[in-house]
Amino acid sequence: MRISTAWSQQLSFNAMSSQQVKLAKLQQQLSSGLKISAPAEDPAAAARILDLDKSITKTEQYQSNIAATRGRLNLEESALEAANNIMYKAKDLTIQAKNDTLNSSDRLAIKYEVDQLLEELAGVANTRNANGEYIFSGDLATVPAFAKNAATGTYAYQGGLQQRALQISPTRQVADGDLGFNVFENITSSSPAASESVDQNGNPIQVRSIFNTLKALSDGLNATLSATPGEITGDRFLRYGLDYAPPASPASFTLTADGGAAVPIVLNTTFINLASIVDAINLQAGPTIRAQSNGNRIEFASVATGATSSIQINNTSGTFLTDAGFADGQVNAGAGAQTFQAQLSDVLTDLDAALGSFLDARSSVGARLNALDNQESQNEKYVIDTKSTLSETQDLDYADAISQYQLQTTALQAAQQTFTKIKELSLFKYL
Numbered sequence: 001m002r003i004s005t006a007w008s009q010q011l012s013f014n015a016m017s018s019q020q021v022k023l024a025k026l027q028q029q030l031s032s033g034l035k036i037s038a039p040a041e042d043p044a045a046a047a048r049i050l051d052l053d054k055s056i057t058k059t060e061q062y063q064s065n066i067a068a069t070r071g072r073l074n075l076e077e078s079a080l081e082a083a084n085n086i087m088y089k090a091k092d093l094t095i096q097a098k099n100d101t102l103n104s105s106d107r108l109a110i111k112y113e114v115d116q117l118l119e120e121l122a123g124v125a126n127t128r129n130a131n132g133e134y135i136f137s138g139d140l141a142t143v144p145a146f147a148k149n150a151a152t153g154t155y156a157y158q159g160g161l162q163q164r165a166l167q168i169s170p171t172r173q174v175a176d177g178d179l180g181f182n183v184f185e186n187i188t189s190s191s192p193a194a195s196e197s198v199d200q201n202g203n204p205i206q207v208r209s210i211f212n213t214l215k216a217l218s219d220g221l222n223a224t225l226s227a228t229p230g231e232i233t234g235d236r237f238l239r240y241g242l243d244y245a246p247p248a249s250p251a252s253f254t255l256t257a258d259g260g261a262a263v264p265i266v267l268n269t270t271f272i273n274l275a276s277i278v279d280a281i282n283l284q285a286g287p288t289i290r291a292q293s294n295g296n297r298i299e300f301a302s303v304a305t306g307a308t309s310s311i312q313i314n315n316t317s318g319t320f321l322t323d324a325g326f327a328d329g330q331v332n333a334g335a336g337a338q339t340f341q342a343q344l345s346d347v348l349t350d351l352d353a354a355l356g357s358f359l360d361a362r363s364s365v366g367a368r369l370n371a372l373d374n375q376e377s378q379n380e381k382y383v384i385d386t387k388s389t390l391s392e393t394q395d396l397d398y399a400d401a402i403s404q405y406q407l408q409t410t411a412l413q414a415a416q417q418t419f420t421k422i423k424e425l426s427l428f429k430y431l
Contacts, residue, residue: 052390058170059383065166066376072176073365073372076135079127080183080362086121087355090114090214091348097221098344104223111221118214122146122155125184125211136180138163140239145180146211147295155211156295157181161237168375174368181295183361185209188353191216191346192335193228197235210357213350220343230257230310230334231301236325239296241271244318251318257288257302257311267320274298298324302334309334 096102097110126144128134133141137159145159159180165173186197189208193216197207219226244251250268257263265284271277274293281291281298289311290301302309312331315321321328338346 049390052386056383056386056390059379059386062168063376063379063383066168066372066379069166069168069174069176070369070372072129072135073369075127075129076177077362077365077369079124079135080358080365083121083124083184084355084358084362086117086124087210087351087358090117090217091351093117094217094344094348094351097217098341107221107223111218114214114218114221118211118218121184121214122148122211125155125180134159135177136183138177138179146184153215155209156293157185157209158239158295161296168372169379172375174371174375178361178364183357184211184354187213187350187357189213189346190349191343192338195231195233196330196332197233208350210350210354213347213354216343217347220340220347223340225337225340225343227305227307227309227337228334229302229305230332231299232311232313232326232330232332233294233299234297234325236323237296238274238277238298238324241273241276242267242320242323243270244268244320245270249318251320251323252316253318253320254314254316255285255289255300255311256314258304258309260288262314263289264316267318305334307334307336 093110093113097107102110125136125146126134127136134143134145135141136145137143139162140158140160141164143158143160145157146155147158148155157180161179161181163175163179164177165175167173186207187210189206191206191208191213193212194206194208197205242251244267246268250266252264252266254262254264263284263286265281267277267280269280271280274296277298278291278293281300285291288303290303292299292301300311300313302311310331310333312329313321313326315328
């Protein structure tokens with residue numbers, strides 16, 4: 001078999017090129033510190049690296065969520081502690097005010113202190129975090145949790161109905177706050193001025209906002225002991241209105257005040273907000289019934305006050321009662337003016353109930369903070385383990401790579417020297 005000089009040289013050149021390619025790959029690995037510089041080199045390992053990177057990024061986001069949630073819950077804990085202190089101060093003032101030896105000037109001085117506590121508590125309930133969000137407004141964090149009615153001096157909850165929750169693991173969420181409605185407003189009460197609601201089991205209970213409790217204390221100290229009207233309040237969120245325009249079915253129901261004739265109400269159009277619903281009902285309700293907003297809920301009241309005052313709602317057709325959160329036949333009566341001592345006794349009882357509500361909220365916050373700590377530890381371990389697996393998959397073994405580099409360098413040098421020697425072999429040199 002004859003071998004041409006050109007073929008011999010081509011074989012030597014191919015051998016050197018192969019060694020140079022291997023050497024260049026090792027140089028690139030050493031400079032980048034990675035085993036794989038392109039997915040084509042090892043598609044399975046490249047896909048594995050992408051999955052591991054994505055998992056680490058997602059878990060680090062969970063850690064960021066934990067940090068954000070912890071900050072918000074710590075802020076809520078501080079707010080609840082401040083509210084707790086206000087309640088104890090209010091209790092001290094109430095007990096002081098019950099002393100029969102005090103004159104009207106003494107009680108008026110206490111009233112001014114109570115008014116300041118009421119304003120302070122409203123500020124606590126409308127606490128905002130570093131992002132300007134109201135921590136007790138739930139999913140309506142840009143809206144103050146409680147708003148004051150300038151005409152009556154009462155406060156109503158106008159935040160959202162859902163707690164906000166952040167993801168802290170693939171299968172776990174933690175609420176970053178509590179609803180102001182649950183903490184400050186829906187508090188069990190023994191007062192005749194309390195309104196009717198239901199507990200978690202659906203049983204009827206009497207509730208009164210802590211703001212109304214402090215206002216009742218202030219009014220009593222000012223010798224303003226007023227009879228209350230019959231009122232019923234829906235428990236559904238109507239901030240964004242209701243729609244009864246065709247082809248939807250109209251809603252009709254009746255309102256009965258003070259045991260008189262039932263007044264029919266018909267709703268058959270689109271209402272863009274709660275105010276438009278209230279206006280439409282008041283146009284039909286007559287002089288003895290008043291519809292009004294209570295935060296994001298609708299409320300019906302008798303214009304009359306005292307024990308003979310009452311309001312009742314009955315469904316005729318449609319879904320308004322369900323949409324607004326009323327029971328068919330729901331009724332509530334007013335109450336006559338209490339004596340000063342009776343009113344303050346109810347205030348003391350309601351202040352204790354408010355302290356219980358704050359304690360429940362603080363216990364829930366503490367439990368969530370513990371859950372965050374535990375999940376954070378689990379996430380940290382997961383990230384460390386995943387990064388270790390990622391390192392084994394993509395990071396270069398420098399000791400092995402340097403050894404391979406030296407070996408390939410020697411092989412290339414040998415190939416180059418061999419090519420030089422072979423190139424000089426020619427019969428023409430001997431002719």
